[in-house]
Amino acid sequence: MALSYQYISQRDLQVLWHPCTQMRDHEDYTPIAIQRGAGVWLEDYDGRRYLDAISSWWVNLFGHANPRINAAITGQLGKLEHVILAGFTHEPIVTLSERLVALAPPGLARCFYASDGSSAVEIALKMSFHFWRNRGEARTRFISLSNSYHGETLGALSVGDVALYKETYEPLLLRAITVPSPDCYQREPGESCADYSTRLFAVMDATLARHAHETCAVIVEPLVQCAGGMRMYDPVYLKLLRAACTKYDVHLIADEIAVGFGRTGTMFACEQAGITPDFLLLGKGLTGGYLPLSVCLTTDDVYQAFYAEYAAQKAFLHSHSYTGNPLACAAANATLDIFRDDDVLNHNRQLAAHMANATAHFSDHAHVAEVRQRGMILAIEMVQNKPTRSPYPWQERRGLAVYRHGLANEALLRPLGDVVYFMPPYVITETEIEQLAKVAWEGIDRATR
């Protein structure tokens, strides 16, 4: 039987359980069966195309089926597909680690690898806790921001604050301390984002003053809270936070799993504040969006706290089977080659300016409260009432209507609630940006009628 869209989707529904999905929704529409991708485009088995405006869950940087990344993985495949990383090593991972240490903010000197982003978050939480324990201190708390997201495993959920994902599992979670986010959408009329972020920092400072003795680390998503609706804040908050973490002797974990690798305009978001965290977490775009690989970079200070005679029982005995997979490392090295050779960040500045121009008129829409942007992330906040900014009842699923409109018009837009956003691969063209803006405008206009 020929591989038709319908045939695959129907078989899918007999045996799969999809991530982040109420499966009953698929009684109304089947999963879209994709047969190939090229650049920013995905193509289904019926030949329909979709412009991937969300980089397939924020992972893809240089397009689907990128010839340079394909070649790197194919080349590696002929040599070594995988090897245990405990007691063994390989050239692609050594090269990748040298390059990441060179690229990351100064002072980050060691790379500990995992697979998905959530597992890198778990590593940072455990490593920070264990650091203090090796130092003879029994600290157990973590501080994080309201509206933050760090993944779905239990430790990561504990430091996250998106109720939709977290609430059900609350009885199973660590007791994190949540401090109000400096999210500039909440600022007073006429107040600058920098002033608002600075003002909000007072709560973080007071929390640190009260809880530092029992706190392992503060964990934040630098500059953009992505899953929390692409909410953005000013770099000044990170600057103040770095200084306070140093002052109170608490670790700072920068979760750049979503915002790393150029999304915010700089290679890493922390650069815009000129800070070095104690832990920098990277994933998603690390392999150009090809294979699961994540990494927790940390300082020599942290590393040395674990370095001892085996009998001292200070080692970090954490592992995942596919840690440091050579194919994934080859994809990551090819991704870094593209950054090195193609002046990517400069080119992205032009693309970001074009996204801003193409969506400038959205702020005039009667149901758009804000259009915000940081680098290659642009978000449009749909609301029921523009003057009061009151949202639509979530049960109305207005964002879903935009999603459906997008799919019918060659665009994969996947709003977060009522926030429509673009976070495209960096190979998008200006014409494609205009196309996206057109579909998004029509989708928003229809969904808010």
Ligand SMILES: Cc1ncc(COP(=O)(O)O)c(C=O)c1O
């Ligand atoms: C900031 C942040 N941290 C962690 C994660 C978890 O990564 P993964 O889905 O690869 O487990 C995500 C995923 O969206 C994220 O946005």
